[in-house]
Amino acid sequence: MMKIKQILLLLLIVPFFCNCSTKDDVNEIFISGTWTVVNFFTTSNWNNTKKAIPEYTSTSDIAQLKSLKLTFNEACSFIGSLTNGTTFDGTWTADGSNRTITFPINIKTSGTLNKMDREFINALQNAKYYKGDSKTLLIGNNDKNSYVQLTHYNY
Template identity: 30%
Template structure:
């Protein structure tokens, strides 16, 4: 009889934990991931590739070196997100992206549960002649998904039938 009471007590304890466990939120904190951060491009390649950059992006070593010099500068190849949350809704969700000579601004929308992501480009100033900068700016137009946390971010985008990724690190 003592054993039955002990087993029932254990069962009741476990059952009492179910509301706590089922209340776990599997949704990303979008404000923590995106808002108020500067993200710096660290890779731009095809999905599942071990290469850092798209194959055949540059015609020669001089062009590659020029892109790398620009990438290593402080305010190039960056992505900044602004926004806040009010009653579970994202508000004031704007972004600014900088290549080398071009700046793109607009709004963003993300879903922390299914990781969908969209950028709505409203204004572009300047243009790019650098191959990496062109690929960066072009990729921003077709983003559909994100993965990441407060220290690293991956944006997925379509390029025809291919899926490419842009990886960013938080600065």
């Protein structure tokens, strides 16, 4: 009888150790400092990004990508910067249970935008999904066939 009680107790305790939430902590992920663009990617499989194809591969382009930045704040607003130093801002919403993100307001900037700047703005305007953590963040479109990868660079 004692053995049965021990087994039942063990079975009752196991779920507490195995209870893992699939819901992301949105604030921990997004509001963790300034995000810097690593590159833009195309992929046929959002779940296996190791085979994704980077848009920019030259050393000078990759260096220029680092000037594209995004900082989220707890009030669901953000500020970003483009390659020429121009800043833009807007609002964002994210849902950790289904890993969706949107930037619901049209993002407006002043001045002429180069290809990278336009690609960054378009990636945000077309954003639907995200994945990652407080170190690496992927923001993808509705079809999950392209995304922008961001990280926190330590200069």
